[in-house]
Amino acid sequence: MTVRIAGEALNACSGCEISFLDMGERCITLMETLQIVHLPLLMDSKHSGITGRDHSFDIPEADIGLVSGSIKTDDHFHLARAMRKACSTVVALGTCAGHGGIPAMANAYDNQEIEQCFLSTISTDQGSLFPSAHVPALMDTCRAVDEIIRVDHYLPGCPPHPDHIFGLLTALAKGQDYDLPAKSVCSNCPALRNGKGEVVRLLRPLDLPAKASPGTGESRNGLLCFIEQGFLCMGPVTIDGCGGNSSLARCIEAGVPCRGCFGPLPYPGDQRLAMLNALVSNGIDMDSLPETRSLLRFSGGHGRLTPPFGKKDTRTDGS
Amino acid sequence: MIPRFEPVIIGFLCNWCSYTGADLAGVARMQYPPNLRPIRVMCTGMVHPGLVMEAFDQGTDGVLILGCHPGECHYLEGNKKALARAGVIFRVLEDKGINPERFEIQWISSAEASVFAELVTRFTQKIQKLGPYSPLPRQAYDTGIKTYDRL
Numbered sequence: 001m002t003v004r005i006a007g008e009a010l011n012a013c014s015g016c017e018i019s020f021l022d023m024g025e026r027c028i029t030l031m032e033t034l035q036i037v038h039l040p041l042l043m044d045s046k047h048s049g050i051t052g053r054d055h056s057f058d059i060p061e062a063d064i065g066l067v068s069g070s071i072k073t074d075d076h077f078h079l080a081r082a083m084r085k086a087c088s089t090v091v092a093l094g095t096c097a098g099h100g101g102i103p104a105m106a107n108a109y110d111n112q113e114i115e116q117c118f119l120s121t122i123s124t125d126q127g128s129l130f131p132s133a134h135v136p137a138l139m140d141t142c143r144a145v146d147e148i149i150r151v152d153h154y155l156p157g158c159p160p161h162p163d164h165i166f167g168l169l170t171a172l173a174k175g176q177d178y179d180l181p182a183k184s185v186c187s188n189c190p191a192l193r194n195g196k197g198e199v200v201r202l203l204r205p206l207d208l209p210a211k212a213s214p215g216t217g218e219s220r221n222g223l224l225c226f227i228e229q230g231f232l233c234m235g236p237v238t239i240d241g242c243g244g245n246s247s248l249a250r251c252i253e254a255g256v257p258c259r260g261c262f263g264p265l266p267y268p269g270d271q272r273l274a275m276l277n278a279l280v281s282n283g284i285d286m287d288s289l290p291e292t293r294s295l296l297r298f299s300g301g302h303g304r305l306t307p308p309f310g311k312k313d314t315r316t317d318g319s
Numbered sequence: 320m321i322p323r324f325e326p327v328i329i330g331f332l333c334n335w336c337s338y339t340g341a342d343l344a345g346v347a348r349m350q351y352p353p354n355l356r357p358i359r360v361m362c363t364g365m366v367h368p369g370l371v372m373e374a375f376d377q378g379t380d381g382v383l384i385l386g387c388h389p390g391e392c393h394y395l396e397g398n399k400k401a402l403a404r405a406g407v408i409f410r411v412l413e414d415k416g417i418n419p420e421r422f423e424i425q426w427i428s429s430a431e432a433s434v435f436a437e438l439v440t441r442f443t444q445k446i447q448k449l450g451p452y453s454p455l456p457r458q459a460y461d462t463g464i465k466t467y468d469r470l
Contacts, residue, residue: 268369273411277368280403286410293414303454306416 003173006062007039007093008083010076011103011142012069016094017041019159020066026166033173037062057082064172067151068093070103070301071143075136084149089172091153093165097145098154099263100301104142107305108293111138144301153178156239158261158298163244184265185235185242185249185258190223197228201288202279205231205257226257227282232289234260237274263299270304272296326380326446330357330439331366332427335393337385339429344436351436352443355383362386363424364397368408371422375412376454381421381446385435388426398426418449 065087363386
């Protein structure tokens with residue numbers, strides 16, 4: 001019996017689908033048991049909604065639905081629901097689908113500001129208007145997929161590692177469960193930690209070269225904890241696993257601090273809150289960060305990122 | 320007559336000073352509004368900002384953190400840590416669109432029962448003036464799934 005896969009990209013960059021292809025030869029192994037019935041970004045299958053003929057999405061019935069990207073327009077909304085209807089198991093593929101991801105940074109602004117920004121760049125013609133026809137309407141916020149439909153499995157990452165995509169698909173094909181680690185990047189970090197460090201202010205990424213040598217081969221042992229050196233590293237508040245099955249976190253391996261792309265740990269589930277808490281608890285001045293909202297650059301969904309208080313916005317706390 | 324708004328206020332009180340101070344206020348039969356729900360913690364330094372945000376997520380109208388006076392912490396530096404963490408709470412509240420006035424950190428020693436009663440009265444009045452906290456209204460979509468159907 002073949003297991004049928006359908007996939008759709010919502011507010012996404014197609015990176016997750018590229019990561020799917022990055023499985024390489026394992027794709028061929030997978031295709032012995034799996035069959036892709038619908039995946040517009042990789043296959044020649046379209047739904048009629050995209051051609052503008054009607055507003056329905058005729059997605060064929062499938063066992064596994066891979067949904068990547070977050071939800072910001074009415075189109076995404078209907079597409080996500082159509083995927084839920086067509087697929088018996090829905091996988092939120094990537095950090096956008098699971099936590100909002102990069103597109104959810106739009107949640108720090110309201111739609112008016114976004115449209116203004118879109119229309120008033122130097123290269124924009126004067127007097128242009130935001131299109132009202134042939135373009136789906138914007139929703140008020142950018143949401144993670146599980147705010148709209150029920151999601152059965154999450155595969156975080158920007159993009160998810162091919163190892164995990166392969167592991168999840170083979171496990172689902174056999175009817176098994178697949179669990180990702182729920183530990184922080186620090187739990188698997190090779191860097192030397194000598195205590196809390198003496199840093200009071202954070203350094204900008206280009207202020208100083210890191211004392212550590214680039215993390216290759218044996219010199220990885222010389223890697224020092226980035227936070228101890230004063231570089232902002234999201235490792236303590238980010239789920240581990242971006243290196244796939246065998247290797248270390250990818251950014252750490254390359255000798256740069258973690259950016260937080262695998263999304264937040266279960267508690268408190270808010271990368272900004274947890275990161276700021278970790279910084280101030282160790283005596284690092286929070287004001288040495290130019291702004292803090294970008295700490296939610298990968299997890300702004302679920303109402304975590306909103307326009308700040310006191311801004312003229314109807315959505316903020318009325319008091 | 321419109322019933323007066325009775326806010327729900329969560330207080331994280333340190334075991335050694337503020338909780339004892341609150342206890343003393345009770346023993347001395349001092350009058351203060353019953354809106355405060357005290358939670359005894361061993362030290363205010365252990366109150367993770369996530370707990371405060373969780374309280375707001377679950378619909379509290381205000382949060383108080385009450386600890387020992389600076390320099391009098393039972394664990395030497397716990398209240399310093401609490402103060403640093405309070406800075407994070409103020410910043411995140413503001414960024415999340417919640418009025419930062421809804422949160423306060425204050426120092427109450429175990430002998431300052433009257434100060435405690437006064438503080439709770441003042442804070443309750445302040446929250447009553449601000450009105451109930453309602454999380455950001457978001458556009459409602461008929462998602463076609465029942466609430467219990469979600470993960």
